Amino acid sequence: MKIDCAGKNEKANVVALYGEFYVFFAFLFKFVAWGKVEEYRYFFSRLIMFLISIVVCIINSSLAFSNQNINIPMNFSNWIYQAGDLECNLMSADFPYGKFYFRSDENNNITFVVSLNQNGWQWDNAMLKIKNAPWEKASDIKSVSSVWLPNSGAEFIFERNISHVLTSINQGKWMMLSLRGSNSSADQTITIPTVNIQEALQSFLSCRDRLLLSNQSTVQREQLPKMPFLDTRDREVVIYFAFGQRTLSNEQKMRLRALYRYIVEDSRVNTVLVDGYTDNVGPSVANLTISRQRAELIAKELNRLGLAEEKVEVRAHGLRYPVASNDTAAGQAKNRRVTLRLVRDNEQVVPADHAFSNVEKGKIQQ
Known part of the structure; x- marks a missing residue:
C-alpha cells in the first residue's frame, strides 16, 4: 500500500x-x-x-x-527579455521552483512577480532582499520590498523599490525571497541567482526608458488643451489690464511662462497672434496706441522667454470689437484685454478686419 x-x-x-x-x-x-x-x-x-x-x-x-533554505543552482539561471506595445518583461526561464519576472508598463510602474509551483502553503508575508553573490567575501543582505499575503497563494507581486532591485542586479547582486507564515515551521527562503542576466537586463532597461519617453510625450500632448486659462476650442488666452496699466504683473508673467512651455511642447504651433484692445475711455487714436503698446508688451515677454520673433504677430484694434458693454465699469474691464491665439500649421491666419465680424454684428455682452 x-x-x-x-x-x-x-x-x-x-x-x-x-x-x-x-x-x-x-x-x-x-x-x-x-x-x-x-x-x-x-x-x-x-x-x-x-x-x-x-x-x-x-x-x-x-x-x-521545517525552515527551508532553497538555493537555486546557477546553471538554472537563464533570463529572457520580451517586449510588447505597452510593457516590457524580464523573465526567468523554467526555474524548478516557479517563475520570477520583472514587468514595466508605459507609466513606469515596475513590478516583480513571483509565481511559485508550491500550493497549500499558509504564508502571511513575503520579503524581497538583495544579497552579494556567493563568491563575494562579505555576506551583505538587505531587505528592499515586502508584501502582505492576506489571501495566501503561490503568486504575489512586489511593487516598491523594484528600480533599486534592478540597479543592484546590474551591479552583480543576487535576490533572496523570504516567506513567513503564522507558524514558523512554514518559513522558507529562496535564493535566486542572477547570472546570465546582463544582456536581457540591458534590453529590458532600454525598453523601459523608451516606453517612459513615449508616454511622457503622449501625456504632454493630451494635457496641452487642459490648461485652465486656455480656451480649448480656439486655443486662446486672454490677459486683462487694469485702467492705465502699462506694465505686466507677476501673475501675468507666470501665465505667459506657462503658455510658452505649452508652445514649446506643441510643435504644431507656428504662429502666435497677439491682439490688443481697450475700452472706449479717451480718444480712439490714443486707445489704438495703448492697445498696441500692451500687445507689444506681451510679445516682448514671449520673446524674452525664448519664442522667436517671427512666430509672433502683433495686431492693435483700440476700442473696436468690444466683448462687453462699455456702459459699466465691469464691461470696460473685460474690454481692456490682450488675446493670444495659437495658430497651428494646418490653419490659416484670418486678417484682423475679418476675424471679428461676428462681434461687430452685435455679439457683445451687455
Missing part, C-alpha cells in the same frame, strides 16, 4: 496507516497463538516495508514543514 508522504491527502494516509496496523496485529496474534514462523515470513517482509515507509514519511515531513 502506497502512503502519500507529501501530506496532500491526509485522509487517505490515515486510512492506509489504519489498514497496515490492522493487518499487523492480526498476523501478530496468529503468530503468538500458533507459533508458525515460516508461514508468516511474508508478513515480516511487509512489516519491515511498513516500518521503512513510516521512517521515510517522518523524515520527509520534517523537511517539508
Whole structure:
C-alpha cells in the first residue's frame, strides 16, 4: 500500500496507516497463538516495508514543514527579455521552483512577480532582499520590498523599490525571497541567482526608458488643451489690464511662462497672434496706441522667454470689437484685454478686419 508522504491527502494516509496496523496485529496474534514462523515470513517482509515507509514519511515531513533554505543552482539561471506595445518583461526561464519576472508598463510602474509551483502553503508575508553573490567575501543582505499575503497563494507581486532591485542586479547582486507564515515551521527562503542576466537586463532597461519617453510625450500632448486659462476650442488666452496699466504683473508673467512651455511642447504651433484692445475711455487714436503698446508688451515677454520673433504677430484694434458693454465699469474691464491665439500649421491666419465680424454684428455682452 502506497502512503502519500507529501501530506496532500491526509485522509487517505490515515486510512492506509489504519489498514497496515490492522493487518499487523492480526498476523501478530496468529503468530503468538500458533507459533508458525515460516508461514508468516511474508508478513515480516511487509512489516519491515511498513516500518521503512513510516521512517521515510517522518523524515520527509520534517523537511517539508521545517525552515527551508532553497538555493537555486546557477546553471538554472537563464533570463529572457520580451517586449510588447505597452510593457516590457524580464523573465526567468523554467526555474524548478516557479517563475520570477520583472514587468514595466508605459507609466513606469515596475513590478516583480513571483509565481511559485508550491500550493497549500499558509504564508502571511513575503520579503524581497538583495544579497552579494556567493563568491563575494562579505555576506551583505538587505531587505528592499515586502508584501502582505492576506489571501495566501503561490503568486504575489512586489511593487516598491523594484528600480533599486534592478540597479543592484546590474551591479552583480543576487535576490533572496523570504516567506513567513503564522507558524514558523512554514518559513522558507529562496535564493535566486542572477547570472546570465546582463544582456536581457540591458534590453529590458532600454525598453523601459523608451516606453517612459513615449508616454511622457503622449501625456504632454493630451494635457496641452487642459490648461485652465486656455480656451480649448480656439486655443486662446486672454490677459486683462487694469485702467492705465502699462506694465505686466507677476501673475501675468507666470501665465505667459506657462503658455510658452505649452508652445514649446506643441510643435504644431507656428504662429502666435497677439491682439490688443481697450475700452472706449479717451480718444480712439490714443486707445489704438495703448492697445498696441500692451500687445507689444506681451510679445516682448514671449520673446524674452525664448519664442522667436517671427512666430509672433502683433495686431492693435483700440476700442473696436468690444466683448462687453462699455456702459459699466465691469464691461470696460473685460474690454481692456490682450488675446493670444495659437495658430497651428494646418490653419490659416484670418486678417484682423475679418476675424471679428461676428462681434461687430452685435455679439457683445451687455
